[in-house]
Amino acid sequence: MSRIGRMPITIPQGVEVQLEGTSIKVKGPKGELRYVFPGDMKVTLEDSEILVQRPSDVDQHRALHGMTRALIQNMVTGVSSGFEKVLEINGVGYRAEMDGKTLVLYVGYSHPVRMEPPEGISFDVDAKTRQIKVMGIDKQLVGQVAADVRAVRPPEPYKGKGIRYIDEVVRRKTGKAGKGK
Numbered sequence: 001m002s003r004i005g006r007m008p009i010t011i012p013q014g015v016e017v018q019l020e021g022t023s024i025k026v027k028g029p030k031g032e033l034r035y036v037f038p039g040d041m042k043v044t045l046e047d048s049e050i051l052v053q054r055p056s057d058v059d060q061h062r063a064l065h066g067m068t069r070a071l072i073q074n075m076v077t078g079v080s081s082g083f084e085k086v087l088e089i090n091g092v093g094y095r096a097e098m099d100g101k102t103l104v105l106y107v108g109y110s111h112p113v114r115m116e117p118p119e120g121i122s123f124d125v126d127a128k129t130r131q132i133k134v135m136g137i138d139k140q141l142v143g144q145v146a147a148d149v150r151a152v153r154p155p156e157p158y159k160g161k162g163i164r165y166i167d168e169v170v171r172r173k174t175g176k177a178g179k180g181k
Helices: 059-080 139-152
Strands: 016-020 023-028 031-036 042-046 049-053 083-090 095-099 102-106 113-115 121-126 131-136 162-165
Touching (some): 016 042, 059 139, 095 121, 113 139, 139 162
Antiparallel strands (some): 023 031
């Protein structure tokens, strides 16, 4: 049996869970998320725990078992505490600022790059440490938006300039070798 799939999901205080057929709705202090899980999976709500069970040991059911449980766990975590990704800007003259809710990036192009946050996502910029925080309740959406921000100017391997995740390690290359004798 799946090690992840068989673990129960504990529901923290202040979070409501509703099951409607193959749909689950999780509502908490930060917002509300909905997910339609595969019909083969059996999701039950007992006291303050959610259990996910699979009908058989077929490879597809085994894969869906852990995935379904992980997605529901991410929903519960998202509506209770939320998710955030932190990016860092490196480079002379590179900076970011907020214009209302819009993120404006100055990263070496002839024009500033403006990024509107999708529904449920917010940006926070710290000008001193040159960090950008992407925050929201949907883990997948937070990760995708952070990847989109990074893609504006990914870190380059020679000087390390660009936008990178705070915990990302960029392998540095040496430049041109000098003339040999």
